[in-house]
Every structure is written in C-alpha cells, then in structure tokens.
Amino acid sequence: xxxxxxxSFDPFVLPYTIGLVFILTYLFIALIRVVKALPNDDKxxxxxxxxxxKIFKSGWEIFMECLLHRKIWKKNWTLGxxxxxxxxxxxxxxxxxxxxxxxxxxxxxxxxxxxxxxRYFMMxxxxxxxxxxFFFMMDLTLLYVLSGLVLAIYKRFRxxxxxxxxxxxxxxxxxxxxxxxxxxxxxxxxxxxxxxEISGGSFLTAGVGSIFHWFYxxxxxxxxxxxxxxxxxxxxxxxxxxxxxxxxxxxxSEPLFIIMRNAGIREEHRNSxxxxxxxxSCSRCGICLDPxxxxxxxxxxxxxxxxxxxxxxLWKSAKAHQAASTCLMCxxxxxxxxxxxxxxxxxxxxxxxxxxxxxxxxxDYLNTSVKDISTPLNALTLSGAEATDVDVIYFxxxxxxLTPATKLAMTKxxxxxxxxxxxxxxxxxxxxxxxxxxxxxxxxxxxxxxxNTELFNQxxxxxxxxxxxxxxxxxxxxxxxNMRVLHHSQYIQELxxxxxxxxxxxxxxxxxxxxxxxxxxxxxxDEPREVLKSVGQLQSTAYDGDESLCCGHSIAAEAxxxxxxxxxxxxxxxxxxxxxxxxxxxxCPACKKAFSETNKIEVKDLAEIVAENLV
Amino acid sequence: MINFGYKxxxxxxxxxxxxxxxxxxxxxxxxPSAATCISCGTCASTCSTGQFTDFNLRKIMLLCKRxxxxxxxxxxxxxxxxxxxxxxxxxxxxxxxxxxxxxxHLHAGKIS
Numbered sequence: 001x002x003x004x005x006x007x008s009f010d011p012f013v014l015p016y017t018i019g020l021v022f023i024l025t026y027l028f029i030a031l032i033r034v035v036k037a038l039p040n041d042d043k044x045x046x047x048x049x050x051x052x053x054k055i056f057k058s059g060w061e062i063f064m065e066c067l068l069h070r071k072i073w074k075k076n077w078t079l080g081x082x083x084x085x086x087x088x089x090x091x092x093x094x095x096x097x098x099x100x101x102x103x104x105x106x107x108x109x110x111x112x113x114x115x116x117x118x119r120y121f122m123m124x125x126x127x128x129x130x131x132x133x134f135f136f137m138m139d140l141t142l143l144y145v146l147s148g149l150v151l152a153i154y155k156r157f158r159x160x161x162x163x164x165x166x167x168x169x170x171x172x173x174x175x176x177x178x179x180x181x182x183x184x185x186x187x188x189x190x191x192x193x194x195x196x197e198i199s200g201g202s203f204l205t206a207g208v209g210s211i212f213h214w215f216y217x218x219x220x221x222x223x224x225x226x227x228x229x230x231x232x233x234x235x236x237x238x239x240x241x242x243x244x245x246x247x248x249x250x251x252x253s254e255p256l257f258i259i260m261r262n263a264g265i266r267e268e269h270r271n272s273x274x275x276x277x278x279x280x281s282c283s284r285c286g287i288c289l290d291p292x293x294x295x296x297x298x299x300x301x302x303x304x305x306x307x308x309x310x311x312x313x314l315w316k317s318a319k320a321h322q323a324a325s326t327c328l329m330c331x332x333x334x335x336x337x338x339x340x341x342x343x344x345x346x347x348x349x350x351x352x353x354x355x356x357x358x359x360x361x362x363x364d365y366l367n368t369s370v371k372d373i374s375t376p377l378n379a380l381t382l383s384g385a386e387a388t389d390v391d392v393i394y395f396x397x398x399x400x401x402l403t404p405a406t407k408l409a410m411t412k413x414x415x416x417x418x419x420x421x422x423x424x425x426x427x428x429x430x431x432x433x434x435x436x437x438x439x440x441x442x443x444x445x446x447x448x449x450x451x452n453t454e455l456f457n458q459x460x461x462x463x464x465x466x467x468x469x470x471x472x473x474x475x476x477x478x479x480x481x482n483m484r485v486l487h488h489s490q491y492i493q494e495l496x497x498x499x500x501x502x503x504x505x506x507x508x509x510x511x512x513x514x515x516x517x518x519x520x521x522x523x524x525x526d527e528p529r530e531v532l533k534s535v536g537q538l539q540s541t542a543y544d545g546d547e548s549l550c551c552g553h554s555i556a557a558e559a560x561x562x563x564x565x566x567x568x569x570x571x572x573x574x575x576x577x578x579x580x581x582x583x584x585x586x587x588c589p590a591c592k593k594a595f596s597e598t599n600k601i602e603v604k605d606l607a608e609i610v611a612e613n614l615v
Numbered sequence: 616m617i618n619f620g621y622k623x624x625x626x627x628x629x630x631x632x633x634x635x636x637x638x639x640x641x642x643x644x645x646x647p648s649a650a651t652c653i654s655c656g657t658c659a660s661t662c663s664t665g666q667f668t669d670f671n672l673r674k675i676m677l678l679c680k681r682x683x684x685x686x687x688x689x690x691x692x693x694x695x696x697x698x699x700x701x702x703x704x705x706x707x708x709x710x711x712x713x714x715x716x717x718x719x720h721l722h723a724g725k726i727s
Contacts, residue, residue, distance in 0.1 A: 357692045365667040398697040431697035555698045562707030593702050
C-alpha cells in the first residue's frame with residue numbers, strides 16, 4: 001500500500017470538508033445550548049452519569065439502538081435490516097477507513113478527507129496482504145449498505161412488505177437529505193469501481209471496474225472519470241448541510257438523548273433542554289402512525305406524534321398545541337417508538353407552556369370553613385370524623401358518579417367483605433386533579449392535590465380504593481398519601497385471594513378492555529384478568545396488554561370533536577366483539593360510558609360482574 | 616333560610632343595543648360544537664364544581680352569547696375540568712374545551 005499522488009489534497013474534497021466542518025460546529029453549539037438550558041440539578045445528574053460506571057450501560061444502549069436498531073428488528077425484520085444496513089454499515093465503513101489510514105498512512109490522520117477518499121489517494125501494491133483484507137471488508141460492507149438502499153427504495157413503493165400501512169409524508173428538506181443519503185453509497189461504489197484498475201479493489205469494485213474497462217479502456221486523465229469523485233463528495237456535503245434541517249438530526253441527538261434519559265433527567269414544565277433533544281431525536285420513521293388511532297381510525301393525521309414534533313421543530317407552537325390538545329395520551333405511540341420518545345410528556349409540556357388558569361381565587365371554595373356543613377365537601381370531612389378509624393377509604397371518582405352501577409356494585413362488595421370502609425365521596429367530592437393537569441394547568445392541579453391529601457390523610461385508613469383509573473394513576477404517582485392506593489380491580493382480586501368474598505362462576509363469555517390509564521399508563525394488566533377468569537370465561541383478543549386500544553373518550557383530548565370520539569369507540573367495540581362475547585367488561589367509567597353508547601353489546605364494569613355473582 | 620337546592624338570580628337588565636358577541640364568535644371559531652348547545656342544563660346539574668359554587672356552564676354559555684364578559688371573568692376559571700359535563704352532554708359539546716377557550720380569551724395576560 002503506498003501513496004499514489006504527491007499531493008494529499010484535491011479540490012473535490014472541499015464539499016465534503018465544508019459539510020463536515022459545518023456539522024461539527026453545529027453539533028458543538030447545539031450541545032452547549034442544550035446543556036446550558038438544563039437546570040443545575042440536571043447538569044449535575046448528567047455529569048454524575050458520565051463519570052460513573054452506568055455510562056457503559058448507556059454506551060451499550062447507544063450501540064444496540066442507534067447502530068443496530070434492535071427495537072425496529074423486533075417490529076419487522078426487513079425494516080430492521082434496512083435501518084441497520086444504513087446505520088451500522090456506514091459506521092463500519094468509517095471504522096475501516098480510519099483503520100486503513102492508521103495502518104498505511106499514519107501521517108495523514110490529521111486530514112479528515114483521507115479515510116473517506118482513501119482509494120483516490122492511495123493505491124494497493126502486490127505485497128500488502130493486509131491491504132487486500134481491508135479492501136475486501138470495505139467492499140463487503142459497501143455491499144451490505146447497498147442492499148439496505150435497495151430495500152429503502154423498494155419501501156417507497158411497497159411499504160406493506162415492511163409491516164407498515166402508513167409512512168411519513170416527506171417535506172422538501174427531508175427529501176433533499178434523503179436523496180443525498182441515497183446517492184452517497186452508489187456514487188462511492190461507482191467512484192471506487194472506476195478507480196479499481198488504478199488503485200486496486202476487491203471482489204465488488206474490482207469486478208464491476210473490469211466490466212467498465214471491458215466496455216471502454218479509459219485512463220485517469222480523461223475528463224469524465226474525475227466528476228464521479230466530485231459527485232460523491234458533493235452528496236456527502238449536501239447530506240451534512242441538510243442534516244440539521246431534516247429528520248436525520250436524530251443521528252446526532254439520539255446518543256445524547258439516551259445518555260440524558262439514563263441519567264434520570266426529565267422535564268416537567270417546558271421543553272427547553274431535555275425536551276428539545278427528545279424532539280430532535282424523533283426520526284419521523286412513521287412507526288407510530290399505525291398504532292395511533294387518531295390517524296388510523298379518526299383520520300386526524302395532523303395529531304400524530306411525528307407531525308407534532310415537526311410543528312415544534314418549525315416553531316409552530318399554535319399548531320403543536322392543537323395537535324397536543326387532540327391527543328388522547330393513550331401512549332400507544334410511545335410504546336411503539338423505536339427511539340423511546342415520550343410524546344405524551346412532551347405534549348403535556350407544550351400545553352403547560354400555553355395554558356395557565358391559576359389565580360388566587362380559582363379554587364378558594366376548597367377552603368371554606370369546616371363548620372359550614374351546607375357543602376358536601378365539608379360534610380365529607382365530618383363523616384370522616386365519625387369514621388376515622390377504618391380499613392378502607394373508597395373514592396369512586398367524578399366519572400364513577402356517571403356510572404352509578406359501578407359504585408353500587410363496589411358498595412355491595414365492600415359490605416360483603418366485612419371490611420370497615422368509608423365511602424368518602426358518596427355525596428360527591430372534588431376532582432383528583434389529573435384532568436386539569438392534562439389540560440396543562442399544573443398549579444391548579446397542585447391545589448386539588450393539596451386539598452385531597454388533607455381530606456384522605458385525616459382518616460386513618462390503610463388502603464385507598466378508587467374506581468377510576470385516572471384517579472388511580474394520579475393518587476399513585478402525584479400524591480404523598482399515608483396509605484397504599486389500589487384500583488378496585490386490584491382490591492377485588494385481593495379480597496378473592498384471601499377469601500373475604502366468594503363468587504359463583506358463570507359461563508358468560510367475557511372480553512376485557514384494558515383502560516389506557518390502568519393498563520399501559522400504570523401497568524395493571526393481570527389483576528382484572530384474574531378476577532374475570534374466576535367469574536366467567538375470559539376470551540383473549542388481539543388487543544390485550546400493551547396492544548390495547550383507547551376508547552376514544554380520554555379526558556386528555558379536550559379539543560377532539562365528539563364525532564371523532566364516537567368513530568373511535570365504535571371501532572373499538574367492533575374490534576373487541578369479533579368473537580361474539582356476551583359481555584364487554586372494562587374497569588374504567590369513561591370507557592364504560594363510551595362503549596355503552598354504541599348499544600351493540602352489554603358493557604359492564606368488572607365490579608358489577610363480581611357483585612352480581614357474589615355468594 | 617331553607618335550602619331548596621337552587622338559588623334565585625338577581626334581576627338584571629340587558630342592553631340589546633350593545634352588540635358584544637366578539638367572544639362568542641371567537642369561541643365558535645375555535646370550538647364549533649358550541650353552536651349546538653340547547654341550554655338543557657345537564658352540564659350544570661352534574662357539575663362537580665357546581666356543588667360548592669355558583670359555577671354553571673349553562674349560564675356561562677348564556678352570558679357568553681349575551682357578551683356579558685364582566686360577569687364571566689371572575690367565575691370562568693373555577694372549573695376543575697373533571698369532564699363529567701362532557702360525558703353527560705346530550706349534544707356532545709366539548710365542554711372542557713369551551714371553558715379553556717373562554718379562559719384564554721378572558722384572562723389573556725392577566726394570569727401569572
């Protein structure tokens with residue numbers, strides 16, 4: 001292996017070098033801005049993470065996700081192969097290039113273009129076996145990347161072969177970057193093939209190169225040979241310059257995102273530092289489009305997670321807010337996202353930036369005097385005083401008052417169990433605060449949290465049982481209560497297990513719908529199923545567990561029109577009743593309300609089914 | 616005083632020569648479903664906030680149509696946004712969105 005030319009520079013390296021300098025400068029400035037926007041606590045967390053052993057875990061995750069795209073492989077093999085071919089293949093090409101320079105021309109390592117255009121500046125001699133090894137590996141890797149490229153082009157025409165019904169609609173900036181990326185590898189292949197007779201090549205480039213020469217035996221000085229190196233360099237330069245303005249920004253931001261996420265950094269008020277990295281880490285791959293019911297059922301493509309992040313990147317905060325306020329926050333997209341972008345949290349921050357309802361007087365009625373018994377809230381405090389020493393506090397929740405059968409069933413079960421309980425909001429109470437938080441008003445939610453905590457903590461109970469998954473999630477995660485919090489499905493399962501209640505099994509065929517707030521958002525899947533198995537024949541569906549659908553009536557989507565909600569709930573009922581069950585069971589009053597409207601099947605809360613069959 | 620479960624409203628005069636429907640027009644633009652309100656009062660009867668205060672969505676819609684922004688301003692943000700009214704509404708109005716939009720326009724720049 002020896003240097004072919006006396007000069008180590010040629011004008012064609014300029015587009016590539018300019019692009020590289022630009023992207024490195026951009027990366028440096030962006031990194032400083034992101035770290036600067038972090039609060040001091042988070043800066044400390046980040047430093048602590050970088051200088052601890054945990055950084056190896058992050059490094060492994062970066063390797064598995066950014067290069068190998070493990071989560072995409074899990075979704076679809078062809079899609080995974082395509083992504084890995086581009087990411088890991090290109091990474092290997094860079095590694096081989098640098099190794100070659102390191103071994104054969106170490107004095108040229110300071111020139112950034114040398115590893116990239118290695119075969120222009122260097123030539124193989126007969127004696128270097130190592131050189132032929134690297135040339136072989138280079139050709140093999142290039143073939144790997146090119147196979148990914150063929151799949152990428154095929155995907156544009158037949159995306160169903162890749163397990164995707166819908167894919168991203170590209171804007172001009174994404175298109176320019178994508179075509180530049182697609183051009184890089186064939187151009188490199190052509191350039192190296194043309195030069196294989198001059199500087200050597202392996203099975204791929206030498207083989208194709210000899211075919212070219214068979215057609216026409218050209219020499220290096222001929223005018224139409226050099227432009228191929230120019231084209232290769234320009235495609236690289238264009239790709240680098242378009243990188244920050246296209247979806248490919250995720251190549252830069254995803255490793256940082258993984259490190260920050262593993263360092264435990266979260267943002268709760270606005271998307272400034274961590275949130276920005278998260279938004280730029282969205283690769284707009286389109287994998288979240290199919291799971292999103294707003295896109296697939298309600299045809300609201302603008303509300304999809306990828307379009308929301310695009311609005312934010314284009315500084316269209318009004319449009320982003322619109323997308324956020326029609327989102328059901330069912331988190332189906334977050335579960336599907338190969339990058340792990342938590343769009344629900346991002347959307348909540350967007351709402352929080354724009355919505356504020358809080359004034360001194362907003363909820364002053366919460367603090368009316370205890371002696372004034374004309375209001376139920378204070379009556380509730382008093383009934384608590386009568387029965388402060390109980391085992392269980394039962395909090396039905398606002399929505400459960402709209403489905404009275406559920407609260408009646410729960411009262412029956414609690415009475416049958418013999419537990420001492422206090423039905424704390426029998427006469428109505430205040431909201432748990434999650435709906436107002438989901439609308440973006442954190443301060444207002446804090447007031448409700450404070451009042452409810454006061455109310456619950458003055459009754460010395462061990463357990464708080466609620467019938468509403470919205471309340472359950474909020475009590476569990478945002479309240480500091482002196483008692484454990486259970487959803488009624490968990491509580492009934494516990495009562496059954498210790499034998500405090502007994503039920504007569506029936507032969508009814510039951511299908512269970514996992515409410516989003518209970519299942520995906522709180523991780524309670526097994527308890528309701530165990531209860532239903534003991535009372536009837538539980539049928540499984542294609543939408544169990546993480547695949548469960550949203551009823552469409554989520555409290556998070558304040559701007560979603562009723563028509564769209566109905567379309568979605570009708571669709572869910574149809575999908576869940578394909579096996580003709582007798583009862584559609586759920587564990588959320590909102591889901592029950594949503595499904596009851598379709599009038600196609602008997603919809604019951606899990607507590608009702610249990611209460612009907614108590615021994 | 617005996618609690619009959621409802622209150623008598625103070626008598627009020629309405630100046631029909633003054634057209635102040637700007638707020639209502641804004642509301643309709645952002646939430647078209649507001650136009651389908653039939654003033655049945657189901658929202659008010661199920662309201663969580665209504666148990667403790669005079670907050671009444673039916674009345675808010677009425678005040679909004681009349682353009683009485685002065686009466687609206689102090690009460691509009693008392694809503695807890697629990698969403699019961701939305702499930703109860705026979706016409707499927709996005710009641711929570713209505714409250715949020717009115718809040719936005721009435722309190723623009725006034726809330727910390």
